[in-house]
Amino acid sequence: MILPGNASCQGCPIAMAMRCLDEIENPVLVIPAGCSTVIAGLHPKSAMKCPVVHVPFASTHSVACGLSEAYRKLGVDATIVAWMGDGAADIGFATLSASATRKDDILTVVVDNEAYMNTGTQASLSTFWKAKTTTSPTGKTEEKRNLALVMLAHKVDYVATASVGYIRDLRRKFRTAGKKDGFRFIHVHTPCPPGWRFPSEKTVEVARKAVMSGAWILWEYDGKLRISPPSEKYADKSKRIPLKEYLNQGRFAHLSDEDVKEIERKIDEEWDLLLKFS
Amino acid sequence: MRLDPILSKATVGSAGETGSWRNFRPVVEAEKCSGCKECFYYCPEGVIEVKGVARIDYRFCKGCGVCREVCRQKAIVMVQEE
Numbered sequence: 001m002i003l004p005g006n007a008s009c010q011g012c013p014i015a016m017a018m019r020c021l022d023e024i025e026n027p028v029l030v031i032p033a034g035c036s037t038v039i040a041g042l043h044p045k046s047a048m049k050c051p052v053v054h055v056p057f058a059s060t061h062s063v064a065c066g067l068s069e070a071y072r073k074l075g076v077d078a079t080i081v082a083w084m085g086d087g088a089a090d091i092g093f094a095t096l097s098a099s100a101t102r103k104d105d106i107l108t109v110v111v112d113n114e115a116y117m118n119t120g121t122q123a124s125l126s127t128f129w130k131a132k133t134t135t136s137p138t139g140k141t142e143e144k145r146n147l148a149l150v151m152l153a154h155k156v157d158y159v160a161t162a163s164v165g166y167i168r169d170l171r172r173k174f175r176t177a178g179k180k181d182g183f184r185f186i187h188v189h190t191p192c193p194p195g196w197r198f199p200s201e202k203t204v205e206v207a208r209k210a211v212m213s214g215a216w217i218l219w220e221y222d223g224k225l226r227i228s229p230p231s232e233k234y235a236d237k238s239k240r241i242p243l244k245e246y247l248n249q250g251r252f253a254h255l256s257d258e259d260v261k262e263i264e265r266k267i268d269e270e271w272d273l274l275l276k277f278s
Numbered sequence: 279m280r281l282d283p284i285l286s287k288a289t290v291g292s293a294g295e296t297g298s299w300r301n302f303r304p305v306v307e308a309e310k311c312s313g314c315k316e317c318f319y320y321c322p323e324g325v326i327e328v329k330g331v332a333r334i335d336y337r338f339c340k341g342c343g344v345c346r347e348v349c350r351q352k353a354i355v356m357v358q359e360e
């Protein structure tokens with residue numbers, strides 16, 4: 001669905017995820033401002049083979065809802081995909097939440113690079129604990145919001161997390177969600193080389209280490225919540241790789257051993273909470 | 279109203295010939311390549327085609343090195359561009 005020679009940086013995880021849109025039939029993308037906007041191309045050129053509507057942040061789900069209703073009335077077979085960054089999910093949260101509550105016929109994909117990258121790495125609600133960004137110059141002090149769990153609380157039919165480090169699992173989730181009707185939500189972990197400060201060839205390795213250290217948990221809800229196969233064994237803490245191996249990125253270079261232990265406790269709490277639903 | 283002029287058109291190379299961004303060129307050693315397609319799935323740019331062995335379109339490959347990292351056969355080497 002995305003053509004070569006687009007504007008994504010070297011090793012871009014969002015471009016990797018956009019390639020997986022091939023799993024979805026007749027997608028129509030609704031994209032608020034962010035890296036995805038730039039990657040999708042500047043008029044009169046588009047990097048996407050499918051229709052794209054560029055929208056202001058807070059209108060994302062209103063536009064998507066209108067399109068989806070119009071296509072249904074006209075009998076056009078299309079899958080409306082609201083494709084947004086984690087920052088757009090912060091800024092557009094009111095309409096995202098309302099759309100989920102109405103159970104609009106929309107697939108929402110949040111590509112989460114844990115900051116507002118397109119404007120130069122400002123912290124978002126998704127930014128990892130203690131990570132350095134331009135608005136958290138000594139490391140983020142606030143909580144990290146678990147957006148997928150928040151969406152699950154809207155009692156929608158399908159919610160999943162995914163990662164560009166496990167592309168077959170990601171493609172399967174796009175395929176599964178693409179075939180369903182109603183409000184579907186997929187939260188994709190997208191480690192960003194320039195924003196997190198690691199070399200461009202390490203995108204997949206960093207994404208996998210997030211899962212192997214338990215810091216990013218792959219799960220799927222379709223009436224029942226299940227931990228996805230790549231994450232299963234990391235429910236057992238003793239099977240996880242040392243967290244420090246994942247935190248080997250420029251944005252964490254300032255962390256002390258005590259900081260790492262504190263983050264480990266946060267990760268344990270995330271697992272405890274999630275496993276209560278499974 | 280004619281909408282045509284305000285609609286963008288799907289274009290290969292929407293950001294130009296991105297192969298010129300490359301500092302290192304990924305080179306496939308055909309005898310080591312098993313044709314497993316792992317590099318095809320992970321290449322962010324979608325410039326790898328695997329028909330028996332992997333082939334890379336250097337017009338647009340940005341030289342990120344992801345393919346080298348995911349190849350379990352170690353069939354891809356990164357060579358410095360001139």
Ligand SMILES: Cc1ncc(C[n+]2csc(CCOP(=O)(O)OP(=O)(O)O)c2C)c(N)n1
Binds near residue numbers: 033035088118
């Ligand atoms: C209404 C409005 N406010 C602010 C901006 C500036 N802006 C452009 S992209 C962006 C942040 C996007 O962050 P995110 O959604 O995380 O996407 P990413 O760039 O990380 O992929 C902002 C604030 C804008 N384009 N429009």
Ligand code: SF4
Binds near residue numbers: 014
């Ligand atoms: S800043 Fe990160 S997410 Fe944005 S285009 Fe570059 S690599 Fe992709």
Ligand code: SF4
Binds near residue numbers: 310312328348353
């Ligand atoms: S990952 Fe390696 S072995 Fe597999 S197709 Fe690519 S180059 Fe060949």
Ligand code: SF4
Binds near residue numbers: 322
């Ligand atoms: S270096 Fe990057 S862009 Fe080039 S073929 Fe390998 S993965 Fe694709």
